[in-house]
Amino acid sequence: MDAPNTPLYPFGFGLSYTTFRIDELNLSAERVQxxxxxRVSVQVExxxxxxxxxxxxxxxxxxxxxxxxxxxxxxxxxVALEAGExxxxxxxxxxxxxxxxxxxxKMTVEAGEFEVFVGNSVNxxxxxxxxxxxxTPTAAPTGATTVITSTQASSAQSG
Numbered sequence: 001m002d003a004p005n006t007p008l009y010p011f012g013f014g015l016s017y018t019t020f021r022i023d024e025l026n027l028s029a030e031r032v033q034x035x036x037x038x039r040v041s042v043q044v045e046x047x048x049x050x051x052x053x054x055x056x057x058x059x060x061x062x063x064x065x066x067x068x069x070x071x072x073x074x075x076x077x078x079v080a081l082e083a084g085e086x087x088x089x090x091x092x093x094x095x096x097x098x099x100x101x102x103x104x105x106k107m108t109v110e111a112g113e114f115e116v117f118v119g120n121s122v123n124x125x126x127x128x129x130x131x132x133x134x135x136t137p138t139a140a141p142t143g144a145t146t147v148i149t150s151t152q153a154s155s156a157q158s159g
Contacts, residue, residue, distance in 0.1 A: 018048025018083065025118055025126045028153060034095070034134040039092040042118045042126065046081035053080045057122050058091040062100065063113045065128075069100060073122050076086055091118075098132060111135065 021044075028039035044056055058075035075091040098114060099107040113131050117124045 002075055004066060006081045016048075016073055018050050018052035020052070020054040020055075020081075021045045021047050022124070024121055025116075025128045027116070027128045029066050029130060031131045031133055034111065034132055036132050037095065038093045038116075039052075039090055039129065040093060040116050040118065041088055042082065044079050044089050045085055045086040046083055049083050051080070051082045051146060053078055054122055055079070055120060056089045056120065057124055058093075058116060059122050059124065060093060060097060060114055060116045062098070062110070063115055064110070071117060073120065074145065 022042050023045075024041075024043040026041045029036075032038055040058060042056060044054060045053060046054070056077050056079060057073060059071040060074045061071045062069045074093060074097045077089050077091070079087055081087060081088060093114075093116060095109055096107065098109045100110075102108045109132060111132050111134060113129055116128050116130070118126045118128075
């Protein structure tokens, strides 16, 4: 099929009786060591003539030539503002928010660049970048895992 593979309305999309602006994206750091968190803050302003509520959505993705990911929703906050009111909204991107399932089926965070996006939906276009440095801290093995292959399963059933 040649139809687009996107939702008609993205997460966080909504109608309001007023208008909002999200700007002034700031990161707590441009470089962090693996295992550290990053704080992301934005300014949300009600630019309309009446009180209303807006959602601020944070999405993030890993940017690497060999392992790029799609944007994933990492945080969402609902903000109620009077007409003309501004408020700072803060998100914390935790190490587990930067992780992915590796070839060994373990959640891992690799060194590299990450992009964060904030807006009134998951498709927000206000962007910031930070870099994770260093390798993922490794934990000692906690036990053994048995994997049964299809040939082992069929011989166990017949014997």
